Amino acid sequence: MKKLSFCALMSLFAVLVLGLSAPAKAASDAPITVACITTAPHLDVITEDGQIVTLLFFALESLVTTEEDGQGGIRIVPSLAESWKISDDGMTYTFKLKKGVKFHDGTPVTTEDWIWSILRLRDAGPESPWTHLARAVKEVSAPDEETLVISLSEPYAPFLSNLTNPALAVQSKKHFDKVGAEAFRDSPMGTGPYYFAEWELNQRYVLKKNPHYHIEGKPIASEFRFIVVPDDNTRIMQLQAGEVDVVRDLPHNRIDELASYPGLAVDAAPSTEQRFVNFNVTFPPLDDVRVRNALRLATDKQAIIKMVLFGHGSPVFGVFPRVDAFYDKKLKDPGYDVEKARALLKEAGQEKGFKLEMIYSSGNTVLENIATVLKEQWAKIGVDLQLVPLEGPTVSAAFQNLKHQVTMLRWSTDTADPVGLTSFIADYDASHGFHTGWRNARVTELAHAAEKELNEDKRRAMYEEIQQILFDECPLYPLYQNVYPVARKDSVHNFRFSGLSRYVFMDAYKDE
CATH class of the missing domain: 3.10.105.10 (Dipeptide-binding Protein; Domain 3)
Incomplete structure (x- = not known):
């Protein structure tokens, strides 16, 4: 018979006698499967809109991003820019770029990639629903590899907010030149915590952890699998049967039912x-x-x-x-x-x-x-x-x-x-x-x-x-x-849909 150490005995005493909580389950990097209705013919953020953009946030990153301020509002925070300055006349935005950032294929991000990505949107024309985000951009330049300067044609107060959109994220010009414009529509190359490993129209999207991600220890989950299930009842039955971990696009009349269902939880931001x-x-x-x-x-x-x-x-x-x-x-x-x-x-x-x-x-x-x-x-x-x-x-x-x-x-x-x-x-x-x-x-x-x-x-x-x-x-x-209601297994943590139509996923994990 194994003997318990004094520390172990005291810990057990605290749990059983004093009523203290047992340690939380360890976080696992296991894949998380989401049933949703998201679909789109392509993955090019320049030409696509609708719900597919919510998945592109997994793969693409911009100079700045948004986060909830804890008081019901939204604030803009750094992403691939460590800091920025705006000229007094509002015409020049100067960004200090984060060092050591790499694309999903391991190649380094350069200022040439930034310039190309921003001008690609500005010059996209009517094929893009997002050109208005960059309509005020006059010129993009880089005095050195750590600095990006965006000059506007006129003061435009929403510009910093516009930069949070993935349509203004950095993508690899080298990859675009290699595969060509048509193939690029189905193979985005960004810097985000995940990359599109495989996808099939109206069927599924598999996003795997980026091995070159620039934030140590992030993300946690090794993989997200989004499967397209158009029918509300089918998605819910799959969750109840344990076939999926999360359900998006939850009908309002099922929220209370699923919130009280054993083993499930509902977040409604x-x-x-x-x-x-x-x-x-x-x-x-x-x-x-x-x-x-x-x-x-x-x-x-x-x-x-x-x-x-x-x-x-x-x-x-x-x-x-x-x-x-x-x-x-x-x-x-x-x-x-x-x-x-x-x-x-x-x-x-x-x-x-x-x-x-x-x-x-x-x-x-x-x-x-x-x-x-x-x-x-x-x-x-x-x-x-x-x-x-x-x-x-x-x-x-x-x-x-x-x-x-x-x-x-x-x-x-x-x-x-x-x-x-x-x-x-x-x-x-x-x-x-x-x-x-x-x-x-x-x-x-x-x-x-x-x-x-x-x-x-x-x-x-x-x-x-x-x-x-x-x-x-x-x-x-x-x-x-x-x-935005999301139903999930109660073994899934830190995964929800925010008020700005974006998944919160960086710290998402499943219990071991």
Whole structure:
């Protein structure tokens, strides 16, 4: 019989008698398998958007990145740049580069790679959905191998935030020249903690640990395997059966069930995704701001969150998500007030009520349920809302050409700056005011000025005025801010989806 040492006996006594916690299980570098709906025809961050970008964050790194600040906000922190300086006129960004960084194939990163990568995006043209991120770049130069200088054509306040996007990550020019443009679309060569070892369209993506990664001891998991499983129920059954470790794109009506399921856990981070009601303000009587405000007052957001999202969401009052650094906390909830809504309709000469059509994508359960609830709520003020489910492309064609009356669109962002949303609303030619037909000269003026304003307090004042105008004019209004739920085995740790549509994975591991 083996004898226990005195220390071992005392440790056992502490656990059994004193009730102290036993040591945590050791972290394993075992592969982690994720069931998701992510798919894309290629892996080139310059040409692809959508959910595949969330996987490209595993393989690509930029000069700077973002992290949550612990208070519901986002901050920009160093990545492959150790530090940076911005000139007083906001036209020159000077970065001190991290030393010893290598690509996935072990070749060193050079300033030539940085210059090529940034200019490749700037000059990509209409084939890229991301060229706006580099539109202000005039020149990229390198006085030495440890310094990168980016000169802008004009001051552009969101530029540092834009640099967090993987479309502005460094990639290997040598690899591009070797394999050619077409093959490069399927074989990105970056510096990230993982690389794409294999992938098959609509089937799977296998990312393996980068043996040349520049942070010692990181990452932990040896491999991530993303398998494409379009059906919600199938993904969940695979998790419950232990066939996968994590499930993305979790239906709201299954969150509570899976959170209480033995051996599973659910993380639901607040996201930047918001669902809007978008009015076509060129269609009477929606051209009357009193009618639009009446419909907002007749909308019980809390009921929608409870009935459609099963409580997993939060109401918002302005167009910016709460995690945005420029979100105006002074905006007050107009509330759910049927009597005030009726009074506004009477003031607008619409006390007898009227008919409206709401179009939305058929087969989308969330949209169908929201539309059904809105129909019931708006009926209380005499509005007969006709529900018109259509194929997705038909819906898109309608609202893009202002052929709709009411629809429901969403917006999410993956940067820490509101410029994408404000530009989308303010630049009428780009989206007809977020597909509302609404335009406002003051909002356009403020949006363009805010892009160039380097003083944060002045910029904040501009964005707060934009939010107030949009709140008062109500060409659209948010119903809720969504969450990004991820279900996982409770043996998986430190893996979730952040509010900026990115996986948090660097310290992810499974128990041994």
